[in-house]
Amino acid sequence: MRPQLVRYASYILASTLLLAGCASRPVADTASAPAAAVNSEYRIGPGDNLNVIVWRNPEVSLAVPVRPDGKFSTPLANDIEASGKTPKEVGAEIAKALAAYITDPVVTVVVTEFSGVYGDQIRVIGQAAKPQALPYRKDMSLLDVIIAVGGTTEFAAGNRANVIRLVDGKQTKIAVRLDDLMKDGDISANLAMRPGDILVIPESIF
Numbered sequence: 001m002r003p004q005l006v007r008y009a010s011y012i013l014a015s016t017l018l019l020a021g022c023a024s025r026p027v028a029d030t031a032s033a034p035a036a037a038v039n040s041e042y043r044i045g046p047g048d049n050l051n052v053i054v055w056r057n058p059e060v061s062l063a064v065p066v067r068p069d070g071k072f073s074t075p076l077a078n079d080i081e082a083s084g085k086t087p088k089e090v091g092a093e094i095a096k097a098l099a100a101y102i103t104d105p106v107v108t109v110v111v112t113e114f115s116g117v118y119g120d121q122i123r124v125i126g127q128a129a130k131p132q133a134l135p136y137r138k139d140m141s142l143l144d145v146i147i148a149v150g151g152t153t154e155f156a157a158g159n160r161a162n163v164i165r166l167v168d169g170k171q172t173k174i175a176v177r178l179d180d181l182m183k184d185g186d187i188s189a190n191l192a193m194r195p196g197d198i199l200v201i202p203e204s205i206f
Contacts, residue, residue, distance in 0.1 A: 127156035
Protein backbone atom coordinates (compact mmCIF):
# COMPACT_ATOMS: atom_id res chain seq x y z
CA MET A 1 0.00 0.00 0.00
CA ARG A 2 2.86 2.38 0.72
CA PRO A 3 3.96 2.78 -2.95
CA GLN A 4 0.36 3.64 -3.87
CA LEU A 5 0.23 6.31 -1.14
CA VAL A 6 3.51 7.79 -2.38
CA ARG A 7 2.21 7.96 -5.96
CA TYR A 8 -1.07 9.53 -4.77
CA ALA A 9 0.79 12.17 -2.72
CA SER A 10 3.03 12.98 -5.70
CA TYR A 11 -0.04 13.41 -7.90
CA ILE A 12 -1.65 15.82 -5.39
CA LEU A 13 1.58 17.84 -5.11
CA ALA A 14 1.98 18.11 -8.90
CA SER A 15 -1.64 19.18 -9.34
CA THR A 16 -1.30 21.85 -6.67
CA LEU A 17 1.85 23.30 -8.26
CA LEU A 18 0.19 23.33 -11.70
CA LEU A 19 -2.86 25.22 -10.42
CA ALA A 20 -0.67 27.69 -8.56
CA GLY A 21 1.33 28.33 -11.72
CA CYS A 22 -1.83 28.97 -13.74
CA ALA A 23 -3.20 31.34 -11.12
CA SER A 24 -0.01 33.41 -11.14
CA ARG A 25 -0.16 34.09 -14.88
CA PRO A 26 -1.43 37.59 -15.70
CA VAL A 27 -4.69 37.88 -17.63
CA ALA A 28 -4.18 39.37 -21.09
CA ASP A 29 -5.34 42.96 -21.48
CA THR A 30 -7.45 42.86 -24.63
CA ALA A 31 -7.32 46.64 -24.99
CA SER A 32 -3.52 46.85 -25.08
CA ALA A 33 -2.73 43.50 -26.68
CA PRO A 34 -1.64 43.64 -30.33
CA ALA A 35 -4.63 43.25 -32.63
CA ALA A 36 -4.70 41.29 -35.84
CA ALA A 37 -3.12 43.03 -38.80
CA VAL A 38 -5.40 45.00 -41.09
CA ASN A 39 -5.10 45.88 -44.73
CA SER A 40 -3.38 49.25 -44.51
CA GLU A 41 -3.14 49.93 -48.27
CA TYR A 42 -4.49 53.44 -48.73
CA ARG A 43 -7.84 53.80 -50.44
CA ILE A 44 -8.76 57.11 -52.05
CA GLY A 45 -11.76 58.99 -50.74
CA PRO A 46 -13.80 62.14 -51.52
CA GLY A 47 -11.81 65.27 -50.76
CA ASP A 48 -8.44 63.75 -51.64
CA ASN A 49 -6.20 65.63 -54.06
CA LEU A 50 -4.50 63.57 -56.74
CA ASN A 51 -1.49 64.27 -58.90
CA VAL A 52 -2.02 62.40 -62.19
CA ILE A 53 1.22 61.92 -64.09
CA VAL A 54 1.08 60.54 -67.64
CA TRP A 55 4.59 59.65 -68.75
CA ARG A 56 5.80 61.70 -71.73
CA ASN A 57 2.44 63.44 -71.96
CA PRO A 58 2.60 66.51 -69.71
CA GLU A 59 -0.38 68.07 -71.50
CA VAL A 60 -2.72 65.52 -69.89
CA SER A 61 -0.89 65.37 -66.57
CA LEU A 62 -2.55 67.44 -63.85
CA ALA A 63 -3.51 67.83 -60.21
CA VAL A 64 -7.18 67.12 -59.58
CA PRO A 65 -9.48 66.88 -56.53
CA VAL A 66 -11.80 63.95 -55.93
CA ARG A 67 -15.37 65.25 -55.90
CA PRO A 68 -17.89 64.47 -53.13
CA ASP A 69 -19.36 61.76 -55.39
CA GLY A 70 -15.99 59.99 -55.38
CA LYS A 71 -15.18 60.77 -59.02
CA PHE A 72 -12.87 63.12 -60.93
CA SER A 73 -12.25 64.11 -64.52
CA THR A 74 -9.18 64.64 -66.69
CA PRO A 75 -8.99 66.28 -70.15
CA LEU A 76 -9.41 62.94 -71.99
CA ALA A 77 -11.18 60.87 -69.34
CA ASN A 78 -14.43 61.95 -67.73
CA ASP A 79 -15.89 60.71 -64.45
CA ILE A 80 -13.22 58.30 -63.32
CA GLU A 81 -14.39 56.49 -60.15
CA ALA A 82 -11.71 56.87 -57.50
CA SER A 83 -13.40 56.40 -54.12
CA GLY A 84 -12.51 53.11 -52.47
CA LYS A 85 -9.67 52.34 -54.90
CA THR A 86 -5.92 52.42 -54.43
CA PRO A 87 -3.78 54.92 -56.39
CA LYS A 88 -2.47 52.02 -58.50
CA GLU A 89 -6.00 50.92 -59.40
CA VAL A 90 -7.00 54.48 -60.35
CA GLY A 91 -3.88 54.81 -62.47
CA ALA A 92 -4.88 51.67 -64.36
CA GLU A 93 -8.39 53.08 -64.91
CA ILE A 94 -6.97 56.31 -66.34
CA ALA A 95 -4.55 54.40 -68.59
CA LYS A 96 -7.45 52.33 -69.92
CA ALA A 97 -9.41 55.49 -70.75
CA LEU A 98 -6.40 57.19 -72.36
CA ALA A 99 -5.55 54.17 -74.50
CA ALA A 100 -8.08 55.41 -77.09
CA TYR A 101 -5.93 58.53 -77.62
CA ILE A 102 -2.40 57.64 -76.50
CA THR A 103 -0.37 54.57 -77.39
CA ASP A 104 0.49 52.48 -74.31
CA PRO A 105 -0.07 55.23 -71.74
CA VAL A 106 1.86 54.91 -68.47
CA VAL A 107 0.00 56.60 -65.64
CA THR A 108 1.07 57.21 -62.04
CA VAL A 109 -1.33 58.59 -59.43
CA VAL A 110 0.06 60.27 -56.32
CA VAL A 111 -2.20 61.32 -53.43
CA THR A 112 -1.06 64.74 -52.21
CA GLU A 113 -3.83 65.53 -49.69
CA PHE A 114 -5.49 62.78 -47.70
CA SER A 115 -9.01 62.25 -46.43
CA GLY A 116 -9.58 58.59 -47.21
CA VAL A 117 -12.74 56.56 -47.53
CA TYR A 118 -15.27 57.43 -44.82
CA GLY A 119 -15.29 53.87 -43.53
CA ASP A 120 -11.50 53.97 -43.06
CA GLN A 121 -11.43 57.24 -41.16
CA ILE A 122 -10.94 57.51 -37.41
CA ARG A 123 -13.37 60.01 -35.86
CA VAL A 124 -12.65 61.86 -32.63
CA ILE A 125 -15.60 63.50 -30.90
CA GLY A 126 -16.23 65.14 -27.55
CA GLN A 127 -13.62 66.92 -25.45
CA ALA A 128 -10.72 66.84 -27.91
CA ALA A 129 -8.87 70.07 -28.58
CA LYS A 130 -9.64 69.68 -32.30
CA PRO A 131 -12.40 67.09 -32.88
CA GLN A 132 -12.08 65.77 -36.42
CA ALA A 133 -11.97 62.79 -38.76
CA LEU A 134 -8.48 61.43 -39.47
CA PRO A 135 -7.36 59.14 -42.29
CA TYR A 136 -6.20 55.80 -40.91
CA ARG A 137 -2.48 55.14 -41.18
CA LYS A 138 -0.66 51.85 -40.83
CA ASP A 139 0.17 50.97 -37.20
CA MET A 140 -1.78 54.00 -35.93
CA SER A 141 -2.20 54.01 -32.17
CA LEU A 142 -4.42 55.82 -29.69
CA LEU A 143 -1.48 58.06 -28.80
CA ASP A 144 -1.03 59.01 -32.47
CA VAL A 145 -4.69 59.99 -32.65
CA ILE A 146 -4.54 62.13 -29.51
CA ILE A 147 -1.44 63.94 -30.79
CA ALA A 148 -3.17 64.57 -34.15
CA VAL A 149 -6.17 66.23 -32.49
CA GLY A 150 -4.04 68.37 -30.19
CA GLY A 151 -4.79 66.50 -26.98
CA THR A 152 -7.86 66.97 -24.82
CA THR A 153 -9.54 70.02 -23.32
CA GLU A 154 -9.29 70.95 -19.64
CA PHE A 155 -12.85 69.67 -19.19
CA ALA A 156 -12.14 66.19 -20.54
CA ALA A 157 -12.63 63.05 -18.46
CA GLY A 158 -9.85 61.21 -20.21
CA ASN A 159 -10.02 58.01 -18.18
CA ARG A 160 -13.71 57.63 -19.03
CA ALA A 161 -13.11 57.77 -22.79
CA ASN A 162 -14.15 54.93 -25.09
CA VAL A 163 -13.27 53.64 -28.52
CA ILE A 164 -16.31 52.39 -30.43
CA ARG A 165 -15.30 49.68 -32.89
CA LEU A 166 -17.24 47.49 -35.29
CA VAL A 167 -16.42 43.85 -34.52
CA ASP A 168 -18.14 41.09 -36.52
CA GLY A 169 -20.84 43.54 -37.57
CA LYS A 170 -21.56 44.69 -34.01
CA GLN A 171 -20.50 47.89 -32.25
CA THR A 172 -18.13 47.19 -29.36
CA LYS A 173 -17.17 49.74 -26.71
CA ILE A 174 -13.54 49.62 -25.53
CA ALA A 175 -12.69 51.60 -22.40
CA VAL A 176 -9.46 53.61 -22.70
CA ARG A 177 -7.43 55.62 -20.16
CA LEU A 178 -6.34 58.81 -21.87
CA ASP A 179 -5.25 60.57 -18.68
CA ASP A 180 -3.02 57.66 -17.69
CA LEU A 181 -1.56 57.58 -21.19
CA MET A 182 -0.96 61.32 -21.65
CA LYS A 183 -0.33 62.61 -18.14
CA ASP A 184 1.36 59.63 -16.53
CA GLY A 185 3.05 58.17 -19.61
CA ASP A 186 1.47 54.77 -19.00
CA ILE A 187 2.16 53.05 -22.32
CA SER A 188 0.04 50.07 -21.26
CA ALA A 189 -2.95 52.39 -21.78
CA ASN A 190 -2.10 52.73 -25.47
CA LEU A 191 -4.28 50.94 -28.04
CA ALA A 192 -3.83 49.87 -31.65
CA MET A 193 -6.46 51.75 -33.67
CA ARG A 194 -8.41 50.28 -36.55
CA PRO A 195 -10.09 51.84 -39.60
CA GLY A 196 -13.56 53.09 -38.70
CA ASP A 197 -12.86 53.52 -34.97
CA ILE A 198 -14.65 56.33 -33.12
CA LEU A 199 -12.95 57.86 -30.07
CA VAL A 200 -15.46 59.40 -27.68
CA ILE A 201 -14.03 61.72 -25.00
CA PRO A 202 -16.66 62.70 -22.42
CA GLU A 203 -16.78 65.87 -20.32
CA SER A 204 -15.87 65.71 -16.67
CA ILE A 205 -18.81 66.10 -14.27
CA PHE A 206 -16.65 68.05 -11.82
